[in-house]
Amino acid sequence: MQFSGRRQKIVRLTGDRQADLYPHSLQFYGQPPTENISLSEFETFAVDRLKLLKTVENLGVSYVKTSDQYATKLEGEFRKLHFPYRVETDEKSLDTEYDKRRKDHISHFILRLAYCQTEDLRRWFIQQEMDLFRYRFHILTKEPAHDFLKFNNLHYESISDEEKNTLKEELIHSSYGFSGPKVEEHDFYKVPFQDALDLVRGRKVYLREGLAYIPHQEIVAIVLNDFRTRLSKALAITARSLPEVQSDERLQPLLNHLSHAYVGQDYSIQKNIGKISLEQIDPFSTKSYPLCMRQLHKALRENHHLRHGGRMQYGLFLKGIGLTLEQALQFWRSEFIKGKVDADKFDKTYAYSIRHSFGKEGKRTDYTPYSCMKIILSNPPSQGDHHGCPFRHSDPELLKQKLQSYKIHTNGISQVLDLVKGMHYHLACQKYFELTHSVDDCGFSLNHPNQYFVESQRILNGGREIKTEVTQNETPQQIPTNPAPKSATAPEENAAKTKGATKDAGCK
Amino acid sequence: MSYEYDQASLPDLLPLYYRRLFPFSQYFRWLNYGGVTKNYFQNREFSFTLKDDIYVRYQCFNNQSELEKELQKMNPYKIDIGAVYSHRPSQHNTVKSGTFQALEKELVFDIDMTDYDDVRNCCSAAEICSKCWTLMTIAIRILDRALKEDFGFKHRLWVYSGRRGVHCWVCDEAARKLSQSARAAVAEYLSAVKGGEEAIKKVQLSDPIHPFIKESLKVLEHYFEDYALVNQDILGSKESIDKVLALLPEDILFKGSPLDLLQNDFLKVKTAAQRWEYLKKRVHQMQGSLKKAVYGDWDIMFQYCYPRLDTNVSKGVNHLLKSPFSVHPKTGRVSVPIDLKLLDEFDPFAVPTISLICQELDKALEGDEEANDKENEGELEQKRRVRDYKKTSLAKYMKVFEQFVEKMEQSWKGELLKKSDQQKDF
Secondary structure (H helix, E strand, O other): OOOOOOOOOOOOOOOOOOOOOOOOOOOOOOOOOOOOOOHHHHHHHHHHHHHHHHHHHHHHHHOOOOOHHHHHHHHHHHHHHOOOOOOOOOHHHHHHHHHHHHHHHHHHHHHHHHHOOOHHHHHHHHHHHHHHHHHHHHOOOHHHHHHHHHHOOOOOEEOOHHHHHHOHHHHHHHOOOOOHHHHHHOOEEEEEHHHHHHHHHOOOOEEEOOEEEEEHHHHHHHHHHHHHHHHHHHHHHHHHHHHHHHOOOOOHHHHHHHOOOOOOOOOOOOOOOOOOOHHHHHHHHHHOOOHHHHHHHHHHHHHOOOOHHHHHHHHHHHHHHOOOHHHHHHHHHHHHOOOOOOHHHHHHOHHHHHHHHOOOOOOOOOOOOOOHHHHHHOOOOOOOOOOOOHHHHOOHHHHHHHHHHOOOOHHHHHHHHHHHHOOOHHHHHHHHHHHHHOOOOOOOOOOOHHHHHHHHHHHHOOOOOOOOOOOOOOOOOOOOOOOOOOOOOOOOHHHHHHHOHHHHOOOO | OOOOOOHHHHHHHHHHHHHHHOOHHHHHHHHHHHHOOOOOOOOEEEEEEOHHHOEEEEEOOOOHHHHHHHHHHHOOOEEEEEEEEOOOHHHOOOOOOOOOOEEEOOEEEEEEHHHHHHHOOOOOOOOOOHHHHHHHHHHHHHHHHHHHHHOOOOOEEEEEOOOOEEEEEEOOHHHHOOOHHHHHHHHHHOOOOOOOOOOOOOOOOOOOOOHHHHHHHHHHHHHHHHHHHHHOOOOOOHHHHHHHHOOOOHHHHHOOOOHHHHHHHHHHOOOHHHHHHHHHHHHHHHHOOOOOOOOHHHHHHHHHHOOOEOHHHHHOOOOOEEOOOOEOOOOOEEOOEOOHHHHHHOOHHHOOEHHHHHHHHHHHHHHHHHHHHHHHOOOOHHHHHHHHHHOOOOHHHHHHHHHHHHHHHHHHHHHHHHHHHHHOOO
16 A cells, blocks of 8 residues: 555555555545445444534534644544544554545445435535545645545646746736735646636636636635535435435434434443432432423322323433333332322333333343433424423423422523523523532533433532533534543443444434 | 518518528537537427417427428427437426436527616617617627636627627537536626615725736726717716716715715816716725725726626526527517627617518519529529528628538537547448
């Protein structure tokens, strides 16, 4: 793959790795991968790339794309998720680099399947892939950049000094910010005007005989344009062959969920299993539960019953905070028999489904607790239901009364209601957290009820300073920007991935 | 008199026109593009507007002969040319949904005089006169230069629409293959006047002044005095002066001298040319004290004279545009090519109407009858047609068309040979 100049020997890739397949740290994704991969690699690759793209999205919102912080954070994510970004010249890492580039290649094509289906999904995917590409191209130095372009048949002819001199006046006046000396200094390229439409459209480039004269720094814009066009076409083609792909049962669930996937921690592995006792549940519900779960618990206590949606949402949450199967069975049984259900019936019907949700029955999927996104977007409550997100699904008046009954002061309540009005449900819940814990800033970006619980417990049990750094990301589908510290209550992301129980990627 | 055009006579005139005068030969040679691409002519959409405003789309023809027969049968009032599609247009309903697509079409522009109503003093709406016709001359000069020098397009046909505007057909292969977004980008590049009814100031030039603007300015300066200052008299009355001054930034107007005073100064100066000089001087004086470069006088020139094109016409690959040599039903005038070498002399009112050329043809035939009867027999329809239009006022316009097609043919000759060599097709 690369000849090392320092030492005289030729370094080779090991195993099945094909030399020349991935000569650069980035690519145009022109050819789909043709090898076989396992389902678990398929899933891991897809989820990892999705995390990468979501990071790209969030960083792009919070930082200027040319800033150092953007670069540092993005590069950190590349390393963490094993994606390529820089030309690595260390021979020892040839194999690793190859693997990263292969992952990059395959994961891109998998995500195409998930993101080609609607206009919105395509637009999102193209935007993030473009930003990703832009960064990786931007950090290439002149020679690798030139090689990369040449390899991809993008020939941008640079103009001679003579020609530059002849056209000096025109070049100065067609590019904003270009003085005489600057024109002399910089390279200019001639490209067919069809390849520089954005510049032509805004009359920001000198045109002659159908050729656009572009300063070097604008070449990136051209290349990006090319990238976008290719990807857009490819997605349209992919969409046409999608029905065939979707009929494959192994892929269908993953592909369906990828485009809605929550990719933060899914709280499916609990390190605190068995560390919670049933007596703690009532006080937890008023102190550390998010409003949705508090509401469900209260309804359960009052009615001695919950309908299916509520049982799922609350039941999985309880699993997430550390209830064992035995505790769960005891909990639900003792409540239900206070109502209209007799012990026998409980054991025959409800017990089965509780065991099912713990992965002890049927197809043995260990279901994961619902994220906020899932609760807000799917299965809205109807008459008689208590599940859902109160900020999203409750009538504002009723919500107000409820908050008043929880002794939250009026000022706080109106702040919450304002956020609800603006449809910022996550922020409303965060505000609820702040009001009930008497802190100015909750210090985290909320997207999972179990996360709420964990954070709450952390504050109440001491041992954490209130973060002064504001987390700017206020969009839903947010990856928590502060990874869970190594405390007993925090589950581990990677373990969750390898378990295979995450087949559903946190959503059902 | 008998030369007067009357729409009611179209049903009588059109058959003669389509039989004896319409230039089928050159028309086919043009749209066939040398036969280099298979089915190019066959997959081209035409649309007809028939008597009583019946409109039919997706017309297509296998060859010149079919085209002739159909036109002679239908005698359309108006012909539009559309795109070259992926399939025979007549089969657009039978082809699988989504696969029937417009693939290529000439890059076209449509300049319509009504778009200048806010800056024309002499006429409005569908009317035109020799005074405002200069706007079309200016438009053609500016746009044609840019299409040729900036974009490198070699085969451009400018056509009088028959009533109040001009069209441009850019026929280069590269032009025909442009995507919708590329066409939009070209149209955008060529646009400088922006804003609808609500906007007062429609042009705002600022640094850096792009070479395209500089070149366009040269054209405007050439025509501005006669067109705007004299013919349109834009600085003649208080009302029109107000309109002009409304386009200047306030800093220029009010700095040191309130609006009224400025106007009075204007009226003191006698000739329009002098007033313009005065205005320019003021603008340049004020420029010194302003931070940003302001081109008040240029803005005015652009707003009053710069080409206003309808970008929607240019954008769509499948957009249908009136065909050259189609007759304009309202005026009877034939859509004739414009000779750019004689652009300043072009007179839309001298363009022949269908009734005129039919009259001329009848007269010529009468005269010839006895003399050439024998020679006429057995003569090819085509040859006869050529001799026919040469006897009418269409002659000089046909020549422009013939030259245009010939020039294109020279560029295809090489192509066809190359291709047949590759395919070993002899």
